[in-house]
Amino acid sequence: MKTFEDAEKSPFFRKGDIFLYLVLVLVIVGLFCFGFATKEEGELENLLVYRDDTLVFSYSFAEDKYNAYEEVKVEETKEGYLVTIYTEGEYNLFCIEKRGYVKMLDADCSVHRDCVAMWAITDRSGVIICTPHHLKLCASDEILDPSIG
Numbered sequence: 075m076k077t078f079e080d081a082e083k084s085p086f087f088r089k090g091d092i093f094l095y096l097v098l099v100l101v102i103v104g105l106f107c108f109g110f111a112t113k114e115e116g117e118l119e120n121l122l123v124y125r126d127d128t129l130v131f132s133y134s135f136a137e138d139k140y141n142a143y144e145e146v147k148v149e150e151t152k153e154g155y156l157v158t159i160y161t162e163g164e165y166n167l168f169c170i171e172k173r174g175y176v177k178m179l180d181a182d183c184s185v186h187r188d189c190v191a192m193w194a195i196t197d198r199s200g201v202i203i204c205t206p207h208h209l210k211l212c213a214s215d216e217i218l219d220p221s222i223g
Contacts, residue, residue: 117135117174117197117198118135118174118175118176118195118196118197118198118200118213119134119135119136119198119213119214119215120132120133120134120135120213120214120215120216121133121135121170121176121195121211121212121213121214122211122212122213122214123157123159123209123210123211123212124209124210124212125144125159125161125207125208125209125210126208128144129143130142130143130144130145130146130159131143131146131157131159133155133170135172135174138172140155140157140170142157144159145159145160145161146158146159146160147160151169153169153171153172153173154169154170154171154172154173154175155169155170156168156169156179157169157170159207159209161207161208161209164181164182164183164207165180165181165182166178166180166181166183166189166204166207166209167179167180167181168202168211174196174197175194175195175196176194176195176196176200176202176211176213177194177195178190178192178202178204178211181204181207183204183205183206183207184206188204188205189202189203189204189205189207189209195211195212195213197213198213198214198215199213200212200213201213
């Protein structure tokens with residue numbers, strides 16, 4: 075068993091410790107770089123909106139065509155569409171711009187309205203989530219038809 079004096083005389087880091095820390099830093103940097111290298115970016119092709127894992131709205135940027143399935147109100151504007159999704163008397167309002175941009179504009183989900191503060195969807199990796207209303211807006215490569223299956 076080492077005494078306090080022995081521990082005090084030994085170096086703070088041993089060669090093995092420095093090697094271990096260096097390997098750990100390299101692994102962390104490698105994983106960080108791998109995460110950015112495999113991030114799925116690209117032009118926004120389709121938007122899918124789910125409530126409780128049920129598709130309620132879809133939009134194709136290539137075809138400029140949408141499908142609204144439940145309590146959804148769509149208004150056309152010069153730049154795109156204003157879409158309001160109603161959930162048991164409450165709502166979420168978001169805009170779709172034809173140039174490939176989706177942003178939550180308003181909601182009455184909570185005091186903080188976190189979904190309104192989320193970043194806009196501009197590429198295939200984008201997502202907006204409204205937890206109180208169980209709503210998820212996400213980019214997709216495919217348009218899904220809920221009538222199939």
